[in-house]
Amino acid sequence: MADTIFMALGTIAVLSALFCVFQRNALAAAIWLVLTMLALAGMFLILGAPFIAAIQVLVYTGAIMVLFIFVIMLLNLGDAASDIRGPGVKAIALVLAVGTGAYLLRLAGYDPARLAFELTGTTDLSPAAVFATAEVARQAAETQGVVGAVAGPLFSTYLVPFEVTSLLLLAAIIGAVVLAKRKI
Amino acid sequence: MLLGPALAISALLFSIGVLGVLIRRNAIVLFMCVELMLNAVNLTFVALSRFHGVGGQLMVFFVMAVAAAEAAVGLAIILAVFRHTTSVDLKTNTLLQG
Numbered sequence: 001m002a003d004t005i006f007m008a009l010g011t012i013a014v015l016s017a018l019f020c021v022f023q024r025n026a027l028a029a030a031i032w033l034v035l036t037m038l039a040l041a042g043m044f045l046i047l048g049a050p051f052i053a054a055i056q057v058l059v060y061t062g063a064i065m066v067l068f069i070f071v072i073m074l075l076n077l078g079d080a081a082s083d084i085r086g087p088g089v090k091a092i093a094l095v096l097a098v099g100t101g102a103y104l105l106r107l108a109g110y111d112p113a114r115l116a117f118e119l120t121g122t123t124d125l126s127p128a129a130v131f132a133t134a135e136v137a138r139q140a141a142e143t144q145g146v147v148g149a150v151a152g153p154l155f156s157t158y159l160v161p162f163e164v165t166s167l168l169l170l171a172a173i174i175g176a177v178v179l180a181k182r183k184i
Numbered sequence: 185m186l187l188g189p190a191l192a193i194s195a196l197l198f199s200i201g202v203l204g205v206l207i208r209r210n211a212i213v214l215f216m217c218v219e220l221m222l223n224a225v226n227l228t229f230v231a232l233s234r235f236h237g238v239g240g241q242l243m244v245f246f247v248m249a250v251a252a253a254e255a256a257v258g259l260a261i262i263l264a265v266f267r268h269t270t271s272v273d274l275k276t277n278t279l280l281q282g
Contacts, residue, residue: 006186010193017197017220021204026212033216036197040223047190049230052241056226059248064219064255071259072212075266083209083273093206101199108192112185115235133237140238150241158242165249172253179260182267 006046013039024084026077030069037061048138051150190231197224211262211272215255222251 013036020032037060044053084090116130117123128135141149154162197220204217226244233240266272 003186003189007189010189014193014196014200017200020220021200021208021217026210029213029216033220036220037223040227043190043193043227044230047186047230048234049241049244052226052230052244055245055248059252060219060223064252067255067259068212068216071263075212075263075272077210077212077272083213085207085209090207093203096206097199097203100202101195104195104198105192107195108188110188110191112187112235115187127235131235134235137237150238150245153238154242154245158239161246165246168253169249172256176256176260179257179264 002046006043009039009042009046012036013043022084024082026072027069030065030072033068034061034065037065051146185234187231187234190227194224194227194231197221197227209274211265211274211277212259214274215258215262219251219255222247 016032016035016039020029020036023029023032037056041053041056041061044050044056085093112127112131116125116127120130137149140152144152201217201221201224204220205214208214208217226247229240229244229247233244262272265277269276271277
């Protein structure tokens with residue numbers, strides 16, 4: 001059941017991403033991208049990451065895409081002429097994108113057993129033994145709750161990256177204000 | 185365990201994003217395609233975090249923070265460019281071509 005829903009959401013995500021890329025109207029492209037991101041949030045939920053799914057809806061579809069739509073409406077980009085590049089560039093782009101896709105699609109053959117084999121180099125260990133940390137994380141989610149299991153490592157093991165992120169956000173705020181202001 | 189399908193969908197979304205960045209000239213749509221690629225990588229992180237513990241989910245957290253910062257600064261740059269040339273079409277913004 002979960003697998004069927006996952007594949008349905010994946011199909012929705014890929015199709016609406018294609019619509020987003022080939023949609024002439026920038027606003028319609030943004031709405032298709034919102035649908036892709038919502039489908040991805042559903043997939044995160046099925047993959048056992050409910051906190052990330054909630055953040056995906058809040059931050060990506062709620063904040064970032066609203067910012068995009070806000071700018072599109074501010075600049076009044078409604079019905080522009082087609083902005084898709086000429087046939088020469090299009091052909092090169094198609095070759096590059098299909099090449100990237102074909103190369104990355106080899107990852108589709110991975111399952112837990114193969115992943116465990118490539119990490120350890122032997123088939124002696126079962127996937128459950130190789131991925132013991134995942135079991136620890138699953139138990140932590142049961143005892144501390146979903147948010148607690150994510151917050152624990154965030155404020156201990158990953159504390160330095162977390163603090164650096166706050167510096168990055170400060171720099172982004174100052175940069176956005178400086179760029180958007182007419183006169184400083 | 186959905187690992188293969190998740191990685192396949194992630195690969196498809198990433199290559200669609202690459203295609204969009206290469207064929208579109210509208211700077212804002214280009215930006216949205218970059219966000220699409222970031223999302224595709226996030227899906228990989230979440231799919232693999234089922235095996236590696238919670239580290240992958242935290243990496244998604246950081247990717248989202250960086251994406252938010254990038255969108256804010258990038259859209260401010262696009263607004264500044266629009267004020268100069270009254271267009272977001274990359275064809276007309278060739279000042280750096282020399």
